[in-house]
Amino acid sequence: MKAVRSILFVLGLLVLLVYRLRRHILASIMRLPPVMYRVRLEEGLRVPVGGGLALAADHYSPAAPGSYPTILIRSPYGRCKKAGAFGWLLNFAAFRFAERGYHVVIQDTRGRFESGGVFDPYFNERDDGLATLDWLAAQPWYNGVVGLWGSSYLGIAQWVIADAPPVRALVPSITGSQLQTIVYPDGALDLSLALRWLAIFRALDRGKNLLHGLRLLLSIERSINPAYASLPIIESDQAALGEAVPFFRKWLSHAGPDDRLWLDVHEKTRPESAAAPVHLIGGWYDFFLRTTLSDYAALQAAGRQPYLTIGPWHHFSEIISLYDLREGIRWFDAHLKGKPETIRSKPVRVYVMGANEWREMDIWPPLARQTPYYLHAGQHLNHELPAEHEAADHYCYNPADPTPMVGGAQFSPLAGPRDNRALEARPDVLIFSTAPLNEPVEIIGPVRLQLYAGSSLDCADFFGRLCDVYPDGRSMNICDGLFRIKPGRIKRQPDGSFCIEIDMWATAYRFKAGHRIRLQVSSGAHPRWSRNLGTGDCLNGTDMQAAAQTIYHDSRHPSALLLPVI
Numbered sequence: 136m137k138a139v140r141s142i143l144f145v146l147g148l149l150v151l152l153v154y155r156l157r158r159h160i161l162a163s164i165m166r167l168p169p170v171m172y173r174v175r176l177e178e179g180l181r182v183p184v185g186g187g188l189a190l191a192a193d194h195y196s197p198a199a200p201g202s203y204p205t206i207l208i209r210s211p212y213g214r215c216k217k218a219g220a221f222g223w224l225l226n227f228a229a230f231r232f233a234e235r236g237y238h239v240v241i242q243d244t245r246g247r248f249e250s251g252g253v254f255d256p257y258f259n260e261r262d263d264g265l266a267t268l269d270w271l272a273a274q275p276w277y278n279g280v281v282g283l284w285g286s287s288y289l290g291i292a293q294w295v296i297a298d299a300p301p302v303r304a305l306v307p308s309i310t311g312s313q314l315q316t317i318v319y320p321d322g323a324l325d326l327s328l329a330l331r332w333l334a335i336f337r338a339l340d341r342g343k344n345l346l347h348g349l350r351l352l353l354s355i356e357r358s359i360n361p362a363y364a365s366l367p368i369i370e371s372d373q374a375a376l377g378e379a380v381p382f383f384r385k386w387l388s389h390a391g392p393d394d395r396l397w398l399d400v401h402e403k404t405r406p407e408s409a410a411a412p413v414h415l416i417g418g419w420y421d422f423f424l425r426t427t428l429s430d431y432a433a434l435q436a437a438g439r440q441p442y443l444t445i446g447p448w449h450h451f452s453e454i455i456s457l458y459d460l461r462e463g464i465r466w467f468d469a470h471l472k473g474k475p476e477t478i479r480s481k482p483v484r485v486y487v488m489g490a491n492e493w494r495e496m497d498i499w500p501p502l503a504r505q506t507p508y509y510l511h512a513g514q515h516l517n518h519e520l521p522a523e524h525e526a527a528d529h530y531c532y533n534p535a536d537p538t539p540m541v542g543g544a545q546f547s548p549l550a551g552p553r554d555n556r557a558l559e560a561r562p563d564v565l566i567f568s569t570a571p572l573n574e575p576v577e578i579i580g581p582v583r584l585q586l587y588a589g590s591s592l593d594c595a596d597f598f599g600r601l602c603d604v605y606p607d608g609r610s611m612n613i614c615d616g617l618f619r620i621k622p623g624r625i626k627r628q629p630d631g632s633f634c635i636e637i638d639m640w641a642t643a644y645r646f647k648a649g650h651r652i653r654l655q656v657s658s659g660a661h662p663r664w665s666r667n668l669g670t671g672d673c674l675n676g677t678d679m680q681a682a683a684q685t686i687y688h689d690s691r692h693p694s695a696l697l698l699p700v701i
Contacts, residue, residue: 165461166461167231167235167460167464168235168477170235171197172198173197175195175197175198175233176193176195177193179191180192180193180194183270184245185266187251188251188252189251190243190252190263190267191242191243191249192241192267193214193215193229193241194238194239195232195239195241196233196238197236197238202278203237204237204278204281204282204472205237205240205271205278205280206237206281206283207240207242207268207271208225208228208229208283208284208285208289209241209242209244209260209263209264209267209285209289209292210241210243210244210288211243211244211247211254211256211288212225212247212289213243213247214241214243218339226241228456229241232284235464240271244259244260245259255382256314256382257295257400258400260295260296261404264295264296265296265299268302271301280301280471281299281303282302282305282463283296284467285306285307286307286308286455286456287309287450290310290311291310291311291312291314294312294404294430295400295403297404297411297413298408302411303412304413304467304471306413306459306466307413307415307416307430308415308417309418309421309448309455310427311423311426311429311430312405312426312430313401313404313429315391315394315397317426319390320425320617320664321617321618321619321638321664322391322619322624323596323665324368324390325422325545325546325665326664326665327363327663328422329371329383330363330372331546333383334355338355358375362374362375363662366677367674367676368665368675369675387674405433406433406434407436407437407439409434411470412441413430413439413442414441414442414443414462414466415431415444416444416446416458417443418447418448418452419448419486419614419643420447420448420449420542420543420551420552421544422544422546422550423450424544424641425638425640427443428499435498440482442478442483442484443482443483443484444458444483445643446458446485446486447488449545451547451548479495480495481495481496481497483495483497484496488552488642488643488645489644489645489647490577501701503579503580503701504701505697505700506518506697506698507585507695508654509688509695509696510686510694510696511525511567511688512525512528514566514567515569516567516568516654517570520690520693521694523690525688525689525690527589527687527688528685528688530562530563530658530684531562531681531682532596532658532659532667533563534679534681538558538564538657538658539558539660540660540662541558543600543612543614543615544615544640545663552612552613553611554611556609559655563659564656564657565655565656565686566610566655566656567696568604568652568654569653571606572646572647572648572651572652574648575647575648576645578642578644579644579699579701580699582601582614582616582641582696582697583636583637583696583697584599584616584636584694584697585693586618586635586636586637586686586694587686587688587692588632588633588684588685588687589633589685590633590682590683591683592669592680593622594619594620594621594668595667595682596617596619596620596664597637598655598659598664599616599639599654599696600612600613600614600639601613601614601615601652601653601696601698603644603650603651603652603653604650604651604652606649614639614641615640616637616638616639616640617637617664618635619667620635621671630691632685654696658682658684668680669682
């Protein structure tokens with residue numbers, strides 16, 4: 136009995152020791168800088184933003200006197216643990232920042248949780264963000280230095296105030312500055328993003344705690360899958376949620392990047408207006424990738440020196456939250472506390488898939504050789520120019536049975552690399568493949584498809600996807616893109632064909648010896664890109680028209696996949 140008591144006593148001491156050292160143990164596991172402070176939390180602060188409205192916020196701070204920079208995080212997903220899973224994650228991150236010498240203010244955006252007003256995504260964030268910076272300036276603990284942090288919508292909330300003088304550093308992750316190019320990639324509505332995002336808000340609003348919120352999130356697919364097939368698309372919110380959502384209807388009533396609704400906001404939120412150091416973080420399979428890279432390019436063109444990190448992630452990758460936190464601490468230590476040794480020397484870091492290794496470089500994209508792989512009859516893909524009379528390929532695209540999206544850069548837990556063999560067996564999908572490679576081929580940079588195509592309709596889509604075919608037959612998607620043909624955007628050539636260039640986004644990938652490079656060509660990836668009805672009225676229409684499609688690959692129509700070979 137005495138021995139049992141001794142064992143229990145020792146176990147109790149160990150448990151107590153682990154509890155007292157839990158923050159330090161966690162820091163070691165997560166590879167974070169050492170814990171420096173205990174944390175004080177003030178909850179339920181009210182931040183006036185004009186018009187009689189106030190937004191709810193919580194303030195985390197080191198429990199020791201001193202002058203500390205402030206990190207501002209503005210979120211529509213809940214600012215604290217009682218708001219559900221997303222709030223729990225933000226609470227966790229805030230403690231990690233505050234333990235290392237930062238004030239952290241997490242705020243519910245307008246119309247969300249305990250904040251006043253009506254949620255109108257994107258359009259109030261600049262004014263509310265600037266008002267919040269003014270409120271910070273009046274706080275007795277504020278030292279005049281602000282960093283912005285957060286992913287996805289939280290990153291958009293950073294970009295809209297990135298030009299404000301107090302902002303000295305920002306870390307926008309898996310996000311982009313221009314919302315309309317995210318909602319309408321390549322001119323077609325991202326229906327899966329729009330409906331799943333609406334359903335997530337519904338789940339968060341109904342979630343009473345972390346577990347309940349997770350259960351509701353898991354039920355989202357059941358509610359939105361039938362809505363993907365509903366018409367007209369502008370009323371698909373009703374099909375998904377049982378009610379109209381005003382901001383969804385507004386987005387769809389102002390389609391296209393040149394609509395005045397979007398331009399009025401974007402004139403004030405251009406990435407190049409950010410004078411503070413920026414570290415952009417993205418994922419090869421994230422639907423924000425192209426806007427992340429365009430924001431980087433805009434900063435480069437403006438003479439800035441942004442950092443860029445792209446990993447093998449999609450929007451729902453769990454590891455990215457940890458990476459954001461770790462890189463955020465390093466970036467803020469360097470630029471808000473004057474510790475430049477905390478960040479890497481090379482500004483660009485990308486993960487090369489296939490090789491499964493990180494590469495650091497001075498600029499994106501690196502110097503590469505644009506190498507054409509020509510399409511040929513018989514499903515072949517190689518470096519040889521096509522013959523003069525090489526036969527074209529044909530297929531029929533039927534919007535009543537749209538070609539589906541499999542994996543890829545979509546707003547879904549099913550994003551990322553997936554086996555495409557079932558998709559490639561469909562009659563509305565063409566494939567063109569190289570012979571097994573004799574040696575590895577590595578590509579880093581933008582991927583493009585120059586395609587000569589014909590259609591029986593004036594309104595049609597063409598979709599290209601790059602895949603890696605393994606020796607066992609698996610066809611794994613790497614990157615892809617879509618081009619929407621409509622009157623006024625592109626003219627037919629004298630022979631009736633279209634010459635289009637499809638931006639298949641960018642990647643960093645090594646095809647191993649024995650593997651094959653494959654190109655898919657089809658006319659859809661629904662609901663990642665909403666299906667083309669063939670009538671010219673894809674958002675309000677209910678009528679559908681099938682399209683007879685032709686892919687040319689002869690000497691006068693040298694369709695080619697253009698790869699950035701290193």
